[in-house]
Amino acid sequence: MVSELYERLREAIVDERPVALATVIEGHNAGTKLVVEPDGDIIGTLGHPELDRIVSRDAVGELAAGRTGVRHYGAEGQARETDVSVFIESFSPPPIMLVFGAVDFTAALARSGKLLGFNVIVADARSVFATVKRFPMADRVMVAWPDEVFDTYGDRLGPHDAVCILTHDPKFDVPAVQRAVATDVGYIGVMGSRRTHATRLERLHEVGVDQKGIDRLMAPIGLDIGSRTPEETAISVCAEIIANRTGHSAPSLRDSEGPIHRPTADE
Amino acid sequence: MKEILSDLDAWRAEGRQVALARVVNVEGSGPRDPGAAMAVSDNGDVIGSVSGGCVEGAVVVEALDILETGERRMVSFGYSDDEAFAVGLTCGGTIHLFIEPLDW
Numbered sequence: 001m002v003s004e005l006y007e008r009l010r011e012a013i014v015d016e017r018p019v020a021l022a023t024v025i026e027g028h029n030a031g032t033k034l035v036v037e038p039d040g041d042i043i044g045t046l047g048h049p050e051l052d053r054i055v056s057r058d059a060v061g062e063l064a065a066g067r068t069g070v071r072h073y074g075a076e077g078q079a080r081e082t083d084v085s086v087f088i089e090s091f092s093p094p095p096i097m098l099v100f101g102a103v104d105f106t107a108a109l110a111r112s113g114k115l116l117g118f119n120v121i122v123a124d125a126r127s128v129f130a131t132v133k134r135f136p137m138a139d140r141v142m143v144a145w146p147d148e149v150f151d152t153y154g155d156r157l158g159p160h161d162a163v164c165i166l167t168h169d170p171k172f173d174v175p176a177v178q179r180a181v182a183t184d185v186g187y188i189g190v191m192g193s194r195r196t197h198a199t200r201l202e203r204l205h206e207v208g209v210d211q212k213g214i215d216r217l218m219a220p221i222g223l224d225i226g227s228r229t230p231e232e233t234a235i236s237v238c239a240e241i242i243a244n245r246t247g248h249s250a251p252s253l254r255d256s257e258g259p260i261h262r263p264t265a266d267e
Numbered sequence: 268m269k270e271i272l273s274d275l276d277a278w279r280a281e282g283r284q285v286a287l288a289r290v291v292n293v294e295g296s297g298p299r300d301p302g303a304a305m306a307v308s309d310n311g312d313v314i315g316s317v318s319g320g321c322v323e324g325a326v327v328v329e330a331l332d333i334l335e336t337g338e339r340r341m342v343s344f345g346y347s348d349d350e351a352f353a354v355g356l357t358c359g360g361t362i363h364l365f366i367e368p369l370d371w
Contacts, residue, residue, distance in 0.1 A: 001370075002279055003371045005371060006371055010272060010276070013268075013269055013272055014272070021268075023365065025291055025341060025365040026341060030339060030340075031339045031367055031371075033371060068300070068301045068302040069291075069292070070291050070292050070301075087289070087291040087301075087365060089268070089289070089301070089302050090302075091268075091269060259296035259360075261296045261297060261298055261360070
């Protein structure tokens with residue numbers, strides 16, 4: 001028998017709405033659950049109204065931070081007691097990858113973005129190139145200038161999201177960079193040779209992008225792994241996105257020390 | 268759990284009994300983070316994973332037992348634990364799983 005609680009959890013996950021699931025894993029009433037929505041609405045109970053109130057408040061915070069883990073409480077929700085262990089699991093919508101430029105590298109990057117679980121949006125102002133037929137793997141293909149794309153997605157961008165600007169045409173990439181640095185997006189990669197980027201920097205200064213914004217740009221885009229093909233380049237960009245998020249430099253495992261699965265800066 | 272949701276739906280629609288195992292805590296080096304999930308159906312089918320393949324076999328045994336008894340519980344696997352744990356993580360850490368019947 002499927003419970004209302006499971007249904008509500010399932011619907012939120014399928015609709016890509018943020019939702020948290022709190023489960024008592026040790027102590028009285030093990031197995032009881034609360035589904036918590038970002039506004040604090042709850043379904044279910046952990047057996048005591050005060051425990052429900054405290055756990056749902058904590059779950060809203062964990063959900064906002066995208067964290068999943070165990071917290072301890074007294075039987076009635078008291079802090080600094082450990083009668084009850086509650087596993088709070090955050091389900092966040094997938095991160096967003098905005099790819100500007102419907103060029104030959106775009107399809108490979110969109111594919112690897114999907115592999116990493118991104119919601120991939122491909123945008124180009126040229127309707128001949130920005131077609132679903134060319135980018136069937138993308139979640140959305142927009143025929144649009146950067147301004148329109150950032151009007152739609154800019155407010156949603158955060159540390160786990162990525163903007164990849166592949167146009168290497170100042171007409172598109174200057175406005176795209178301008179809008180990208182005005183968001184909280186975690187990764188901004190810009191394609192082009194070192195010479196292209198030097199020219200681009202001059203234009204960015206002209207339009208008023210400050211040094212703090214410039215310092216956020218990963219340009220030329222990607223890790224130095226010797227990639228040539230669009231697919232290899234896509235891997236180098238995706239690897240840079242991961243390294244950037246976790247705060248790791250990206251040497252080969254052979255040349256570094258310590259456990260392979262060591263904790264990362266985003267945890 | 269996100270990754271196995273549609274398979275869970277299919278199993279539940281078929282009326283199968285299902286046990287759900289979720290990683291709730293990882294100490295030291297572990298391959299999957301809290302939230303990683305796998306599910307085992309009453310006929311031993313498996314979806315999802317909770318480690319890099321190190322402990323899944325043992326989780327199936329636990330899960331089938333939990334389906335039989337209906338008793339949800341914590342199960343831990345770790346390299347450094349007692350010899351009572353026949354299987355462990357080769358990467359040296361300890362993972363704590365909560366395994367329960369999907370009766371909710």
